[in-house]
Amino acid sequence: MNLQTLVVKIGTSSLTQNSTGNLAIATIAALVETLTALRHQGHRVILVSSGAVGVGCARLGLKERPRTIALKQAVAAVGQGRLMRVYDDLFTTLQQPIAQVLLTRSDLVQRSRYVNAYNTFQELLRLGVIPIVNENDTVAIEELKFGDNDTLSAMVASLVEAEWLFLMTDVDRLYSADPRSNPDAQPITLVQHLDELRQLQVETGGSGSNWGTGGMMTKIEAARIATSAGVRTVITSSQSPRNLEKILQGEAIGTHFAPQKSTSNARKRWLANAVIPSGKLYLDEGAVRAICQGGKSLLAAGILEVFGEFEPSDAVQLCDRSGREIARGLVNYSSDELDRIRGRKSDEIPEILGYIVADTVIHRDNLVLSGSSSDAPELNNTDPLH
Numbered sequence: 001m002n003l004q005t006l007v008v009k010i011g012t013s014s015l016t017q018n019s020t021g022n023l024a025i026a027t028i029a030a031l032v033e034t035l036t037a038l039r040h041q042g043h044r045v046i047l048v049s050s051g052a053v054g055v056g057c058a059r060l061g062l063k064e065r066p067r068t069i070a071l072k073q074a075v076a077a078v079g080q081g082r083l084m085r086v087y088d089d090l091f092t093t094l095q096q097p098i099a100q101v102l103l104t105r106s107d108l109v110q111r112s113r114y115v116n117a118y119n120t121f122q123e124l125l126r127l128g129v130i131p132i133v134n135e136n137d138t139v140a141i142e143e144l145k146f147g148d149n150d151t152l153s154a155m156v157a158s159l160v161e162a163e164w165l166f167l168m169t170d171v172d173r174l175y176s177a178d179p180r181s182n183p184d185a186q187p188i189t190l191v192q193h194l195d196e197l198r199q200l201q202v203e204t205g206g207s208g209s210n211w212g213t214g215g216m217m218t219k220i221e222a223a224r225i226a227t228s229a230g231v232r233t234v235i236t237s238s239q240s241p242r243n244l245e246k247i248l249q250g251e252a253i254g255t256h257f258a259p260q261k262s263t264s265n266a267r268k269r270w271l272a273n274a275v276i277p278s279g280k281l282y283l284d285e286g287a288v289r290a291i292c293q294g295g296k297s298l299l300a301a302g303i304l305e306v307f308g309e310f311e312p313s314d315a316v317q318l319c320d321r322s323g324r325e326i327a328r329g330l331v332n333y334s335s336d337e338l339d340r341i342r343g344r345k346s347d348e349i350p351e352i353l354g355y356i357v358a359d360t361v362i363h364r365d366n367l368v369l370s371g372s373s374s375d376a377p378e379l380n381n382t383d384p385l386h
């Protein structure tokens with residue numbers, strides 16, 4: 001059998017009972033059995049588990065999700081420990097070692113911490129451990145949060161170069177609208193490209209339970225991140241974890257999102273998926289063409305407008321005249337400097353600024369196309385991860 005890296009995400013609505021918020025023990029036990037079986041078959045398995053806030057609420061007798069950030073962070077601290085205790089008891093029964101990995105967005109934004117997280121996951125997987133990942137809710141600050149575990153799981157799948165991301169939830173697949181409120185909603189089984197969902201006018205609604213967050217919206221965003229990193233993504237029911245094995249054997253269960261051609265360059269994957277842009281550059285048609293079709297670096301001459309405040313080495317979005325993002329990259333100049341040199345030739349930079357940092361505003365090595373990063377010509381791979 002083809003041994004693969006699998007990231008499995010399970011949401012609060014599946015881990016807890018909607019009416020009481022208590023743990024759904026049977027679901028968790030079935031999941032633990034399945035993941036252990038997949039491990040024994042030789043697959044490398046990572047579980048991204050929500051539930052800290054939900055379990056914390058149940059433990060403290062709170063009847064709804066906390067609304068203030070401080071309360072949510074406190075409740076998550078109560079719930080995370082209990083959740084891990086349950087997982088450890090069940091996995092230990094099957095002699096399967098696990099590890100707790102708590103991440104915040106800032107752990108992936110900074111390149112050195114991203115590489116460090118990558119190395120830690122590789123060691124855990126090499127040791128045969130199933131890492132159980134959650135957002136570090138207790139310390140995550142608003143601007144540096146994943147905010148939902150669908151996004152977190154997609155970023156983890158991209159980080160570890162997984163073959164599969166399974167988003168296990170309380171519906172069996174994606175529908176054209178929320179099946180709870182629309183009995184006529186049509187099931188969607190295969191999405192070759194996310195543009196199809198726009199054409200089908202899929203409604204993503206809110207969460208189906210009192211405890212889940214984001215509903216289908218965050219799952220589709222997760223599918224976008226994962227598939228653009230080359231990870232096949234499946235939305236499937238948490239009620240039948242054994243289905244994961246059937247899906248791996250080729251059965252068409254759930255909604256499948258086909259992987260897109262992705263860059264093999266790990267640094268570019270980090271740039272495309274993990275960094276948070278601090279600004280935006282609007283480019284003229286010539287610059288858009290040079291970047292999208294020619295695989296060229298960005299020069300100051302092609303920049304029309306500069307938005308946001310940023311420093312050299314920060315990430316920015318590159319947009320065409322209409323504001324559509326075409327690429328992301330790490331700048332050689334600050335926003336103040338770019339405001340002064342935009343639209344000007346590179347040989348004019350020393351005269352305008354009194355110095356020159358680089359001929360390019362963004363070198364092609366630090367640039368990745370949005371959507372299908374693979375369109376950019378591949379470069380020599382000098383990345384420490386490869």
Ligand SMILES: Nc1ncnc2c1ncn2[C@@H]1O[C@H](COP(=O)(O)OP(=O)(O)O)[C@@H](O)[C@H]1O
Nearest residue numbers: 011012013169175177178204205208212213215
């Ligand atoms: N188009 C759709 N197709 C399927 N489910 C949808 C759709 N739009 C909204 N939903 C709702 O999304 C819910 C799952 O999201 P959520 O409660 O956030 O789950 P989780 O806790 O697993 O992340 C479903 O119960 C369903 O009611």
Ligand SMILES: N[C@@H](CCC(=O)OP(=O)(O)O)C(=O)O
Nearest residue numbers: 012050051052053148149213
């Ligand atoms: N980190 C949070 C999970 C937030 C979240 O995304 O929840 P869900 O939509 O149920 O996957 C927790 O453990 O409660």
